[in-house]
Amino acid sequence: MSVTSERRAAASALQRAWSFAKRALLVELRIYANIGRFVARRPAIAPGAVGFSYHKPVFTVLMIFIVLSAVEIPIIDLIVHRWPGVRIAMLVLGIWGVTWMFGLLCGYLMRPITVGPDGIRVRQGLELDVALAWDDIASVAIAKRVDEPKSPRIEQSDAARTLVLRMQDETNILIELERPTVVRLPGHAPKGGDQEITALRLWVDDPKALLDEVRRHL
Structure with a gap:
């Protein structure tokens, strides 16, 4: 490998590391912003918009993880209490883990999918946030579908390119777009970054209510 190639590889590795650190x-x-919203009871819903939850398929699983993580803290503390340094480190790590899991749950609760005068804002978890204007949307319909585990987020067939946001491998809303539209996804290509899509499938806990709200605008 030439010196130039080595420098490019090193620069690329540093860029990826910096990007990962920034994203983390x-x-x-x-995490902490969503906990703050939860405490203040202020979900991220724009004025005039209506929020729709999508957390029910994963709520029980997240609660189990939170409870188990909380139970582990005193158990591990009892085991390592003879070593103060280890005890403090494990205590900090345990509290951080519980806080992180609770913040993730708050992300689902406080960042709902919204329908409002400006369009549909599709969210999922802590990072994903896709805003679709009404001019970009051709139709919205209830279309329940269960995919195979670990199916790709972007489905491509002929000229169609569909972004799929599953909850427990399921979606129940299909949004078809008027034209190919570029959206920004968390991460880097090929799975993240700017992606051109022609449709979007997602899960919402009450699809009929979402469709009723869409009819008021579309």
Whole structure:
């Protein structure tokens, strides 16, 4: 490998590392921001918009993880109490883990999918946030579908390119777009970054209510 190639590889590795660190920091900050929203009871819903939850398929699983993580803290503390340094480190790590899981749950609760005068805003978890204007949307319909586990997020067939946001491998809403539209996804290509799509499938806990709200605008 030439010196130039080695420098390019090193620069690329540093860029990826910096990008990963920046993304991790932003996720960490969103954890605490969502907890703050939960405490203040202020979900991220724009004026005039209506929020729709999508957390029911994963709520029980997240609660189990939170409870188990909380139970582990005193158990591990009892085991390592003879070693103060290890005890403090494990205590900090345990509290951080519980806080992180609770913040993730708050992300689902406080960042709902919204329908409002400006269009549909599709969210999922801590990072994903796709805003679709009404001019970009051709139709919205209830279309329940169960995919195979680990199916790709972007489905492509002929000229169609569909972004699929599953909850427990399921979706129940199909949004078809007027034209190919570029959306930004978390991460980098080929799975993240700017992606051109022609449709979007997602899960919402009450699809009929969402469709009723869509009819008021579309």
